[in-house]
Amino acid sequence: MEPAESAGELYVSYKPLLFSLAYRMLGSVMDAEDIVQEAFLYVNETKLDHVQNMKSYLCKLVTHRCIDRLRSASKQREVYVGPWLPEPLIADRDPDGEPSRSYLHKESLSTAYLLLLQQLSWTERAVFLLREVLQYEYDEIADIVGKSSTNCRQIFHRAKRAVSGLPDPRDGQPSAAPPARGGPHPSQEQTGDLIERFVQALTTGNVGKLLDILSADAVLYSDGGGKVTAAVRPVQSAERISRFFEGLMAKLPEAFSYRMADVNGQPGIVCYSGKQPVNVISFHIREDRVHGIYIVVNPDKLKHVL
Template sequence: MELAGSSEQVYTSYKPLLFSLAYRMLGSVMDAEDVVQEAFLYVSETKLAHVNNPKAYLCKIVTNRCIDKLRSASKKREVYVGPWLPEPLIMSADNQTEPDRYYSQKESLSTAYLLLLQQLSWVERAVFLLREVLQYEYDEIAEIVGKSSTNCRQIFRRAKSAISSFPDRGGDPKVLQKQPVMEQTSAVVEQFVQALVSGNIGQLLSIVKTDAVLYSDGGGKVKAAVKPIMGAERIAMFMSGLLSKVPPGFSYSLATVNGQMGIVAYDDGLPYNVISFHVVDGQIAAIYLVINPDKLRHI
């Protein structure tokens, strides 16, 4: 896509922020990229030079297009086979060192956090993200979502209260607090991998919380557990069984998945599955296994 003059500067400046908003709204890397691309194509046609506040204007376009996508996808979600998980976001070295704190907050990229956001209505989600993650003022949010600033305050309070009261889906209210630093999460995940590969079930059970939950998203495209697997012992059995059935070309590597340490597995060099974790107090509280090939195409 070619944008001239100031449009090119705006594209470079705001693309990361707009992607972060779209991804958190949609839980889809590919859809988020499409929404951002569409937004800039639309802006180029309407002569960006005449827009007083490009940042707010672009956020408004992206938010509205995200809501349109969510609306059109709602019926598909109702008949989705098994647990739905967001597309994993594999962070590059550039992502990890991104200086803009507004869209590099890794805790708000975690799978657990994204699942909590899915419990909100589309407008609540937009207001919550604009305020909590991107730290917009209420007047700016009002301009973006087309509501009064007073109404936006009420929506934000309602959304934050709702998130804190949702039953744990691997995303308890602690997700809204500061998450463990990468080094702490990495150590737990590395111990988990070592225990799993070596077949040390005792060590595995010591790493996974007794009431942990595993969610497996195959989307009806591949074989996967259609119901959450509850409890450390069942999770250990499931993961051990999964490891025993890997294809001949299987390999894996540790990677930064949604801002925390995770695992990317490959079959003959192609993405096979991605695993992310929710770590609480030094133990794994939830495991998210994405096997749906449609959600791995962007990797």
């Protein structure tokens, strides 16, 4: 490590990158923050004169810690109640005032994209993210994950094929595919307009208008984690989703409010009871229609939301 590179300077330079890697690996804001902090504490307390490439070294520390965290949490995931969704990432409320929560490609932060990554093994996920999102060379990736560059190339292509495939949204677990290659990718403005129409339909009590916004085969997932009431199975089809929201809106507390927010790099909604966040809603848009709705109501996944 260069003498001029203090731990504080490294933190400022690399925290956005490391957080973006850890969050995509884990799907957890709080765990990603913890792992990045652990990595910098280790760097601060360890003699690292032998390190030639600090960026790769830090990515290696974070990647290995993420895999350890995923391994230790695997049993909990097996018995998780209902669909599992990633913790929502609210970019406009970054407590450090840093770009770490919108770092690099916003589309690779979307809930739909993170769910596609869940199809990959831990090593495949690391190799795929380092190559596809962070643009690392295979030799660098090999050093980070402890495999040959040839092996990393094979792992990447296998992972890319898996992520590019079209998962079955009716298998009981959340899944979503990116828009078809060659099809139009909605702009942030188009997505925002569609979500505003969605909110207007709900807040005016005209839930029937949702049928004009939802694709016929839309799927809604609700993650309560067994902590609060939530649909433990996907709600499938535009008509059923409309009825779901009709029942939901009839039970809203008097102190209910909401705000539009940047959720995982896309327009989304944060809902409150009084000042307490009670759910975060994100969307997957396909061909100018809402194709996927992801509602996080698990209070453990909302602790970081303001």
